[in-house]
Amino acid sequence: GAGVSQSPRYKVAKRGQDVALRCDPISGHVSLFWYQQALGQGPEFLTYFQNEAQLDKSGLPSDRFFAERPEGSVSTLKIQRTQQEDSAVYLCASSAGIAGLAGEGNEQFFGPGTRLTVL
Amino acid sequence: AQKITQTQPGMFVQEKEAVTLDCTYDTSDQSYGLFWYKQPSSGEMIFLIYQGSYDEQNATEGRYSLNFQKARKSANLVISASQLGDSAMYFCAMSGRDTGRRALTFGSGTRLQVQP
Numbered sequence: 001g002a003g004v005s006q007s008p009r010y011k012v013a014k015r016g017q018d019v020a021l022r023c024d025p026i027s028g029h030v031s032l033f034w035y036q037q038a039l040g041q042g043p044e045f046l047t048y049f050q051n052e053a054q055l056d057k058s059g060l061p062s063d064r065f066f067a068e069r070p071e072g073s074v075s076t077l078k079i080q081r082t083q084q085e086d087s088a089v090y091l092c093a094s095s096a097g098i099a100g101l102a103g104e105g106n107e108q109f110f111g112p113g114t115r116l117t118v119l
Numbered sequence: 120a121q122k123i124t125q126t127q128p129g130m131f132v133q134e135k136e137a138v139t140l141d142c143t144y145d146t147s148d149q150s151y152g153l154f155w156y157k158q159p160s161s162g163e164m165i166f167l168i169y170q171g172s173y174d175e176q177n178a179t180e181g182r183y184s185l186n187f188q189k190a191r192k193s194a195n196l197v198i199s200a201s202q203l204g205d206s207a208m209y210f211c212a213m214s215g216r217d218t219g220r221r222a223l224t225f226g227s228g229t230r231l232q233v234q235p
Binding site: 035 | 123156161162163164165166169210212221222223224225226227228
């Protein structure tokens, strides 16, 4: 398919386990974003990549969260020593341009998300 | 800082009628973008419509239109001729160009239910 894909779609982890969430953006898209969506809330920004460079990680809630995009395409969000408060849907979005602003040919296209449940 | 407020947790509308979903925002940026996304139960965020802060005309995309009132800092979404498939969560969001904040700031959403 041509859209953003994420895997796994569902992940159950025991408290203290490490998890890795994968995002495959639309081919050729320069910008990649990770968002965290708690139940019943809107998504909240975690981090932003322009190609392989992580330009903004101001939304990462703690140093247990780490993201990478080593070749400027696929990205992985890693959460170490998971806690119950990490339970959420993790959304990945990509856009064609650098600014990531819609209306300039740079709409953000979202993947289906990974639902993480920490027991 | 940017903030989006959606004051309607849930809305009901009869099929084929129009509905307005409210959104107000706050930002220190002079130039910014406003967005609406639809999130069905499948979870994927679907882009609906965009309005730039300097756009003089309200944006329209098919059955969607954005009622942009800059002085009131509101960006309400109007859906005309509602369809059963419009039942979903709707999120208003914004980004700020001045600060270079590329990420979107979202509101808490409105759950729309279209009744036959």
